[in-house]
Amino acid sequence: MIYTTKFGVLARRSTWRWGTITFAAAAVLGVLLAVVLAACGPSGAGRVGVASDGGQASGAAGLGGAPTGGGDSGSAGSGEPQTGGSGDDPDHPDGGGSGDGGDGGDGGELEPPVQPAAEDCVTYDPANLTIEQSGDAWRMRDGGHAIKLFATKTDAEDGVKVARNWTRLCFIGRGNDRADRHRYIITYFQGPSGLPFGPAPHFDCITYDPAELAVHGPDGDGWGLRAAATPLLFLASAADAERARLVAAGNTRLCLIGHGNGQPDPSRYQLEYWRQ
Template identity: 70%
Template sequence: MIYTSSGVGSARRWIRWWPAATAVTAVALGGLLLLALVACGSGTGRLSGHPDAADATGSAGLGGAPAATGSSGEPQTGDDDGGAEHDPGGSGGDSSGDGGDGGPEVTAAAEDCVGYDPANLTIQQQGDAWLMRDGNHAIKNFATKVDAEDGVKVARNWTRICYIGRGNDRPDRHRYIITYFQDPSGLPFGPAPHFDCIPYDPAELAVHGPDGDGWGLRAAATPLLFLASAADAERARLVASGNRQLCVIGQGNGMPDPARYQLEHWRQ
């Protein structure tokens, strides 16, 4: 390249003013940079400090809303009653079933039992019937002496006799009263009574009803008992579920009120 004198003079003048120009430019650029940094810092501070701001890992959680907490500080679940579960079967009794027909759940009737001394059982004729007694305490009527003796043979193996349906107010109330025994006595087994039993599979037990004027307990298609209420039938189902045979003493007796002289008991 060839430079002329005029170009050299211009170059000399530019060289003489270069330091000043550079300083001014640096100051200007520094000012702009400072303004830019202040602006960015101000924006960042507003985003992080705004009360409505929350990121994906903040208190809002992944679902976008904070979990509600109760006075204990733990997440609240369930209904307004504190998450307590509801019992559709109600309270009372110790078990419930669905009646066998898909109906509402039924709570079993409360147990109704009377203790006695199995070593003190006797029989006594009373009119045209026979009475099983514990001292002065009458326990059960039978139509014949043989039935009463069989009743003692069964009862001496236990210490409590229980009744289902004893509180019913039906005109033929004894038809709806069922008996069973509890609490083994530990006494030596005496002569075996005459067993008149219906075998069944406990897995097939179900309550049906109302059947006519009562509730039936069945094992599959086999009818076992007839009770005055669904609660009584459910209690009978619970007792029957722990056994495999329903036995009756005095079945087929010729008394005017035959159910009054029958004694039900269960066997394995």
């Protein structure tokens, strides 16, 4: 019998011992595997998630704490400040309705455009222009109609030389009610006369680039017309400034007659006109 032989008994005992050892080893390996899986599984994913959330939080801080989704999510993730959709945009006080950062960033473009002042012109006969002395000044006339007052005879003669090339003298700001109202009245000519050019007047002009024209203001008591950093004119209202800008846009030189005259109210004796 197998149980009575020396070798049979030894064989049975050897088989039992190896089975016991194998079972124990499997149990130990199972425990170790469970520990490893527990360490690398959910808690590891949680650490990755924290790192990702930390990056998003950094981007939101760059927006000044703006809620996510208020603008372009791609830009928000970079941490760059946004020009559109920020709660301090005067044209979008609700903090970013359109979500278009380009247009929302420039409030001036969203304001209603200023309508230029209506044209205010008088027609005259360029072939009938004369000058006459009037007290300590000189006046340009069209027959019985006074056109413009000048400080000197030379200025009045230069005024005639310019005016004879046109048929209408136009004013900007003639209806203003300021105390120094003549300071805010600007003149220009319209309607070429077709008369032969006479002797050239003394030109006192400012050259500018029409592409650089812009209205600034209100600046103090009025609105300024500038070409880049060069001041050109000072107007009483935004509408007057816009009319001046339109006239200036078709020319490249603003010229003056009587500039620097010594009268108590020098603006009253000055004539402005444009040249190309």
